[in-house]
Amino acid sequence: MKVTNYVKFLCSMGYNDTAISSITRDSSPCQRTPNFLLNLNLSSISIPELKHTVAVSRTVTNIGPILSFYVARVEAPLDINVIVEPSILFFNFTTKMLKFKVTFCSQLRVQGRYTFGNLYWEDGLHVVRIPLIVRSVIEYFYSET
Structure with a gap:
């Protein structure tokens, strides 16, 4: 898994952009992907x-x-x-x-x-x-x- 997978995982779990950016130090918005959790x-x-x-x-x-x-x-x-x-x-x-x-x-x-x-x-x-x-x-x- 790569960092982008973890970010998508956090997005799919309902974390907001602010919470994710505090972890990743990146301000890019969440991109919700259908069936992401199934394809993790x-x-x-x-x-x-x-x-x-x-x-x-x-x-x-x-x-x-x-x-x-x-x-x-x-x-x-x-x-x-x-x-x-x-x-x-x-x-x-x-x-x-x-x-x-x-x-x-x-x-x-x-x-x-x-x-x-x-x-x-x-x-x-x-x-x-x-x-x-x-x-x-x-x-x-x-x-x-």
Whole structure:
């Protein structure tokens, strides 16, 4: 993650420009980005309200052998279809960072609970695990206080 990611995170959490500028020493205004929290480049993927289909992206950095490739393997959360694109990541002398997209589609038509799965990136020797946490919903519930 970079400093800009942390600033966007603070914006999405509701911090105002004044509070953020006191931390960052920069006066640029908050830029709210839709689905930013879902796309925050963390080592896990959490979808707290999956109503239909949601796609999230992640960026990974190769710290292994310079010439390497990793193949995706998914243990999908119960009643969730998971698609990873691309399903193979190739790293070489010039490509050290790559993006991939994970699309989640709920098969449930009832209000669901949190279900868990994993996305594995494997090269035959190493295994990188990304936990998947998903809660299917048919209605969004918000409490107004």
